[in-house]
Amino acid sequence: MxxxxxxxxxxxxxxxxxxxxxxxxxxxxxxxxxxxxxxxxxxxxxxxxxxxxxxxxxxxxxxxxxxxxxxxxxEGLANHPLTLALIAEDAIQCGFCLPGFTCAVAALLQQSPRPAAEQIDALPNRCACGMQPRLRRAIERVAGAGAPEPSPTPPAPPQTPEIVSPPR
The missing domain is CATH 3.10.20.30 (Beta-grasp domain)
Known part of the structure; x- marks a missing residue:
C-alpha cells in the first residue's frame, strides 16, 4: 500500500x-x-x-x-504556462517526449525561473523528431515570467463527436 x-x-x-x-x-x-x-x-x-x-x-x-x-x-500541468508556450511555439510533432519534457522543465522553472542555457542543456529529455529548437523557444517564452504552481485540476476531457452512419 x-x-x-x-x-x-x-x-x-x-x-x-x-x-x-x-x-x-x-x-x-x-x-x-x-x-x-x-x-x-x-x-x-x-x-x-x-x-x-x-x-x-x-x-x-x-x-x-x-x-x-x-x-x-x-495531466496536472494542463494549464501551466509552459504547456501553453509549447502549443504557441507549435513544438509538437509526434508528442511522445512532451509529457516528460514538460514535467522536467516545469520543475526546473520552479527552482530557477530564469534557467541558464547550461541548465536547459543538462535536462535528460531528448526529442527524436527534431523539435529541440521549438522546445527551447517555448522555455525562453516562459522563463523570466516566473513559474506559477501547476494547476492540480486536470482539464475536462474533449467531447467525443457523435458519429452518425449514413443509412444503408
Missing amino acids: ARMRVNGQALEFALDPATPLLWALRDAANLTGTKQGCGGTGQCGACTVIVDGSAALSCTLAIGTLEGADVTTI
Missing part, C-alpha cells in the same frame, strides 16, 4: 511496493500521459514526473518509497 497526492488528489495504491511509479500512474490511476520509452532504464526522460518539486524518472521509482509524496504528472 502506498499513499501519495497525485495532481492534488489523495491516492492510495494497493500494489506491490516495488511497482514503478510509472505503472502505478498508467495502470492503476489511469493517468496515461506519462510515457515509457527506454524499457525502465531511466535513460530517455519520457517518464519524467515531478515528485516533491523535483523532476524524477517514474520508471525507476518504486511506489513504496513515495509514501506521502506530492506527485505532479503531465
Whole structure:
C-alpha cells in the first residue's frame, strides 16, 4: 500500500511496493500521459514526473518509497504556462517526449525561473523528431515570467463527436 497526492488528489495504491511509479500512474490511476520509452532504464526522460518539486524518472521509482509524496504528472500541468508556450511555439510533432519534457522543465522553472542555457542543456529529455529548437523557444517564452504552481485540476476531457452512419 502506498499513499501519495497525485495532481492534488489523495491516492492510495494497493500494489506491490516495488511497482514503478510509472505503472502505478498508467495502470492503476489511469493517468496515461506519462510515457515509457527506454524499457525502465531511466535513460530517455519520457517518464519524467515531478515528485516533491523535483523532476524524477517514474520508471525507476518504486511506489513504496513515495509514501506521502506530492506527485505532479503531465495531466496536472494542463494549464501551466509552459504547456501553453509549447502549443504557441507549435513544438509538437509526434508528442511522445512532451509529457516528460514538460514535467522536467516545469520543475526546473520552479527552482530557477530564469534557467541558464547550461541548465536547459543538462535536462535528460531528448526529442527524436527534431523539435529541440521549438522546445527551447517555448522555455525562453516562459522563463523570466516566473513559474506559477501547476494547476492540480486536470482539464475536462474533449467531447467525443457523435458519429452518425449514413443509412444503408
